[in-house]
Amino acid sequence: MTSSHGATLDHFIAQALQAEEAIASATSQKTALEAAINAAEQYMKALRLAPVENQGRFDSNCKSLIMRAELIKTTADWQRVVRRRLIPNLEPPISKRRLTTREQIIILEGAKLNGFIFPPWERPPSPLDFDGLFTDSPELHLSECQKEIFSGWKRPSELLQAGYSSCKGKNGLEPLMSVSNSSDLVQDVLTDCSVVASLCATSSRVERGLGKEALPAIYPRVPGSDEPALSPVGKYIFQFYFNGAFRKVIIDDRLPSSKTKRSLYVVDRNNPNFLLPALIEKAYLKLRGGYDFPGSNSGTDLWILNGWIPEQLFLHDQDATSDEIWRRLYHAFSYGDVLLTIGTGKLTETEQKGLGLVSEHDYAILDMRVLHGKRQFLLKNPWAGAEPNIGPNPDDNTTDVRRLSPGTFWMNCEQVFQNFENLYLNWNPGLFKYREDIHFSWDLSQRRAQAGCFVRNPQFSVHCERGGTVWLLLGKHFKSEDQVVSGAEGGGLGFISMYVFRAGGKRVSLNDMPLQRGPYVDSPNTLMRLDMAPQTTYTVVISEQSLPSSNRNFTLSALSTASVSLAPAQNSYMCVRKTIGSWSASSAGGNAESARYSSNPQFTIETFERTDVSILLESNEAELATHVKLFWSNGQRITRVRSRDIIADSGDYRRGCALAEAKALDKGVYTIVCSTFACDQLGQFDLWVSSSVPCVVQSLVSESAGRRRTVSSPGTLAPGRDRMLAPLHVPRMTRIKLIGRSRSSTIGSRSVAPSPVLMTVELGQGPYKTVLATSEDGTHCDALSGVRVDDFDLAPAADPRQKIWIVIERIGGPGGQVEDHFEVEALAEERVDIGEWIIEDE
Missing domain, CATH: 2.60.120.380 (Jelly Rolls)
Structure with missing residues (x-):
């Protein structure tokens, strides 16, 4: 996007927001109606220029404002209409492609993970699913460090009773599933900064008044609403997305208690009895193998928690510019269409102290703003024990700084790009109208293709009838053994990537000249944004580096605002x-x-x-x-x-x-x-x-197959000598082939190309000799492969006084200064002998 293009888009959005404010402040029905129509028109103009991730939101805003204008026009109580700002709820698209039997098996295989069964989601649970006190089995794993302070699995009421026994207030002892004030979520002993950063990002969206669509789906609920309710039987059912489908994750409400003041689960410092974050954390850690979680990234975690589309931006990539990324994210973030988290790379202790940041750690982005011309991110460190070593921004007012919770700070956009390594974006899937999923297996236990060779790689065709931007999301399914591999010393789960070719949906063999290629990432997901012309079909190739040698399952998803289809790529040849x-x-x-x-x-x-x-x-x-x-x-x-x-x-x-x-x-x-x-x-x-x-x-078969091989001793043609011969003895009639090769050619100590030579087989010498066979149709040749006398039948000389000779003649080198060394290889049906070379005088 050019800067002028972006400025025009920003202008239309600003005009639309200004018109929306004019609706709310209108003093007459006519003024309100005109403002609503103007706002709709401005969003329509913005829609034509917007990137695909904003188009769904602007389209919804247009429709919402048109409906609002109609209500202002026809409703007697028009003031009530203008006071209500409609933020449309975007429904995510569902893949309607019919799954093959093998794909259905892949989805079922994905249910078995880390000793538990997570069946595909079919319907919301009924009251019958919450019958009787529930205790999950087996208990989740703890790390050795966690076991040292572990004091048993306890129900929330027990935990709160023990933790707040001195608290006189009744509310302090009762667990809550929702709170009215802002939350301040932090991790402590657990190494799950990515999970807590994800929870901070979703709760921040809610606190900004943008709805609860990004919150994980949990049951039971308050009757007649989407609000989570306390389970009287200690059982909670979550709807998470992983291994190619939304799945049912069931947990009990027992949490790991601690012997010390350190916490083994996420807590809300503003609301210590807020239970929901700890339950979400437990459900997530259950599918990932337990509380001894080795770590992840928050983009992947949010993808699992709510199914929002993950995208990873490498901030130190030469193509990543702060202007373009800010412009792309700012309005989408303000509408709640994207959740943002960010991660540091590997930092030295000196860098950590100087920057006030934690090495290889995920942070939540709670807000974005432009203050006095400076673009800023509001960051939150989810670790309770770390405080940023970052002084207050001189542009911030004292009240704003005081209001920030510990570990939360504003940072300028340029500093963020300099000090952080990865930006994780999770997009509302409702921004798209169409989605198609395809599930497949890749057996990596067999021989793998060489780097650059795609003959063994999974390949698919992607087709978009109307064209436009298509998002391709590749997801690698989790396996139970992944936990063992990632936890091993130096262990890793490998890298995945995608290539796209203009190949009409046909299979390709090499990685040469792709239309687009993605980076190799060690995440279980990677996203590619692909611009497609109308009526085009491309080939998508899945690639990997260093994945474990086992059968792996994957899901490839295509999302677009236009109809899109995925299918296995066809062979170009029958x-x-x-x-x-x-x-x-x-x-x-x-x-x-x-x-x-x-x-x-x-x-x-x-x-x-x-x-x-x-x-x-x-x-x-x-x-x-x-x-x-x-x-x-x-x-x-x-x-x-x-x-x-x-x-x-x-x-x-x-x-x-x-x-x-x-x-x-x-x-x-x-x-x-x-x-x-x-x-x-x-x-x-x-x-x-x-x-x-x-x-x-x-x-x-090779030339020597079924033949006896005889090689002559080397023969040398010194400068001034251009003909040499060697006797050839055959015991009986035989089929024979001769190959003369240069061993070396020199002028003094300098190597040069061999001289052109002619090789013949002659009976006798002198004026009555007979030429039995000749090389290269009788012409001299200097080919590096040598000169050849092709197969012919050779019998012993009838007259014992005559001999059969192999003769080599050359055309002398420049000035006759070349010294050539030759040898002859004979391939015959019978054993033959080649005698010593005789050099003829001029």
Whole structure:
């Protein structure tokens, strides 16, 4: 968004708010009606310019004000109408996509977590669900530190009786599920700053008069209202969102009591008998494995508590600007459409003392304001034992500073961006009209694809008929063993990300040239905002790094103000064949500039009609630089690389995998060569050949297969010598192939390219010699792969006085100064002998 664009949007919003104030202060019905119509028109103008996360709210405001104008116009008591400001309640969209049987199983699998069952939410509980005193089993885990001060599980009345035995007031002893004054929630012994910061953010929204939609859903309730009620049987049922669905979380009201003044659960310093936050905390910690909670981030916690869409902004990212983020959040926050929390990164002790901040700790953002031209956030540290080392802002008045609770402070926007690392946003899902979810499994216990190769990754198509902004939310399902992995020394749960390609909803093989890619995050969720043109379909690829080697379940959600659909991505090709191969000591021939390139693994592909072909080479060694070429060859092994024979290749060598594609390949038999950059790099690989119609892929045997191999001693052509020969003895008729290769070529001590050579097989010497076979159609060649005499039948000389000779002739180097060293390899059906080289004089 450009600054002028943002200024125009701000202008329309300011005009709309001013018009709303004019409604309330109107002294006549006509003035009130005009102000209501004006406010609606200003919101309509803002709607056209607003980002997608604000569009739902502005649209609702327009409709609300139009309805309000109608009531002012038609109601006799119009003054009552103008006094009531309508803040519309946004209904979150529900995915209407029919789940497959496998997806239904995934949702059921997600119910089993950390020794408990959390079934999908079906309906609000009835009075029959609260029959008889309830005690949950088993009890939640405590850490060793918590056990040292643990004094047993106690009901709220017991806890309050013990904690406030000296209190004379009756209210001080009775637990409450709601309070009328402001709350001041803090953690103490528990390491759940993210949870308490989340609770502070939701309660702050309520205290700002923006409704209770962001509060976690809890039962029982006061009859005829949404207010939570005390359970007479000590049983509470929460509706939390995790593992792909809203689920039922049941707890009893017993809380961990302490032998000391330290608290083992969240408390409200303003209302010590306010029970609800501690119950929410217990329900959350139950699904996360217990009170020995290793920590999370508040964006994830809020997503679970109320289902609001999590987004994480990295404040130190070079693309993150305070102006853009403030503009995006300010009005959304004022309407209560987004909850904000924020986290520090790793800070040294010196930095913590100097900044007054806690290292790797989450804070709640309670308010935003512009004071004397300065943009400020109101931050709250949820830890009871930490006070910010931040002096009062000189722009604050004394009364405002005095009113702030301990641990709460204003900080300028620029300081926030400098001192904090992550900003967590949780958006009201009601801002969107449409939602579609798809649930899937990814078996990571099997061999994983190499970095940059997506052939094994889950992929999906996303389609938006009308276009617009689509939000893609990837959620990784929790597993019981995650608690063990994250708690282990140096343990981690890996990273997830998403890539988007302009691939028409078809599967892609490599990570090259994505339209958009997200960061790899260690959270169980990641969000991508995607702008789509009308009638477009993109491909979404799920990616990971270092996730535990097990089967993992995920949910991918698409949200938009226009109709949106998700589906598994389709293969671009109808037929896919996978072949396994390897580079061994005899077949790791290196790149096309290597003399041993022809020894690389080769395969034939036979097509029976014209087809598109994709060839993906995937190594099992991440560090191997790989390459694949497709040749015209009539199915023969490739012995020399000539550009006219290459149909397609994978371009530059790349680590782990390589892809070559050919369009409209005619019927025929072709050869595929799989290579590494350097010789003698060993490893296995998978070769995926995809085509539009069925084709046959077969491994080509090596040249030496079924042959006896004989290598000559090296022969040297010194400067001024251009012909040498060696006797070749065959015991009987045999099929034979000869390969002459340069060992080295030098001028003095400097290496140079080999001289062009011609290799022949001759019977006898002198004027009556017979040339039995020749290399390269009788032309001299300086190819790095050497010169070859292809298969021919060779019999012993009929006259014992005649010999069969291998002859090498060269065209001398510049000025005749090149010294060439050659050797010849013979591959024959019978064992042959190659004698010593004889150098002929000029």
